Amino acid sequence: MQALLMKKQETKKIQLGTYPYTYVRTVVMRTLLFKKEDYQKMLKMSFSEIARYLQDSQYRSEIDKLAPLYRGAALVEQALNRNMAHMLTKLKRISPEELGKLIGIYLKRYDVYNLKTLFRARFTKADENALDALLIPAGELDRQKLKELFHKNSEEAILRESKLLPFKEAERALQRFQHVHPASYGCQKRRGDIGHGGKEVSGCKGSC
Numbered sequence: 001m002q003a004l005l006m007k008k009q010e011t012k013k014i015q016l017g018t019y020p021y022t023y024v025r026t027v028v029m030r031t032l033l034f035k036k037e038d039y040q041k042m043l044k045m046s047f048s049e050i051a052r053y054l055q056d057s058q059y060r061s062e063i064d065k066l067a068p069l070y071r072g073a074a075l076v077e078q079a080l081n082r083n084m085a086h087m088l089t090k091l092k093r094i095s096p097e098e099l100g101k102l103i104g105i106y107l108k109r110y111d112v113y114n115l116k117t118l119f120r121a122r123f124t125k126a127d128e129n130a131l132d133a134l135l136i137p138a139g140e141l142d143r144q145k146l147k148e149l150f151h152k153n154s155e156e157a158i159l160r161e162s163k164l165l166p167f168k169e170a171e172r173a174l175q176r177f178q179h180v181h182p183a184s185y186g187c188q189k190r191r192g193d194i195g196h197g198g199k200e201v202s203g204c205k206g207s208c
Contacts, residue, residue, distance in 0.1 A: 022095045029087060032058045047072040051079070059083050070133075078133060085110070085138040104140070111139035111164050118150055118158065140164070 034057070042050050054076065055063040062079035070078050088110075092103045114135050121131040131150055137143045141162060149158045159170040 017098075019096055019099055022091075022099060025094050026091065029091070047076055051075050054079055062086075074133070081136050085136050088138040107139040108164075109139075110136050111141050111162075114139070114141055114146055115149075115158075115162060115164060118146060119155065121150065122155075 038053075042053060045053065048071075051063055051067070054060075059079050062082045063075070066075055066078050066082070088103075088107060092100050092107065095103055114137060117134045118131065120126075121134070128147060128150060132143070132147070135143060135146055137146060141149075141164065145162075149162055152158045152161065155174055156171065159165060159174065160167050
């Protein structure tokens with residue numbers, strides 16, 4: 001999938017220069033990162049203690065928002081992932097156009113990760129809440145868009161509407177997958193919108 005993304009990138013070279021404003025903002029953002037001694041302290045803490053430690057830092061907003069939904073390691077992981085996504089999109093937003101393009105290319109990896117995670121969620125019959133916990137929406141596809149894609153009727157519709165890959169290339173990759181995994185793909189197709197409330201249909205049993 002990453003190889004397909006590279007084909008989609010424009011061949012025009014990006015001319016980079018000096019960006020004092022972005023540099024200063026990035027330096028300030030770096031001061032918020034944990035130091036070595038912070039990690040040494042957290043190694044001796046329980047997950048609940050780590051969550052409280054994060055709450056006294058730049059992760060307060062994420063901890064406060066997610067605490068009613070998650071506990072322990074899940075809460076810590078969710079807070080870290082969501083804060084990272086927020087900071088990466090902020091970095092792109094405060095950067096000049098040319099630098100923003102370069103950052104956007106780097107962030108494509110998260111679009112690829114999220115799309116693959118979405119497909120896995122559908123094939124394993126995961127629900128939307130389980131999917132939401134795994135997403136890191138730091139690229140072009142935000143959390144709301146990914147949830148909308150999750151409810152599409154087919155993988156073809158997801159690939160087409162994500163606009164992440166040239167559809168003809170993505171379609172060929174999907175056809176190869178269908179050829180290698182005909183049973184799992186056939187069951188998924190018969191289920192329709194898998195993973196969000198649909199019942200298993202007749203003839204789709206066992207490992208399907």
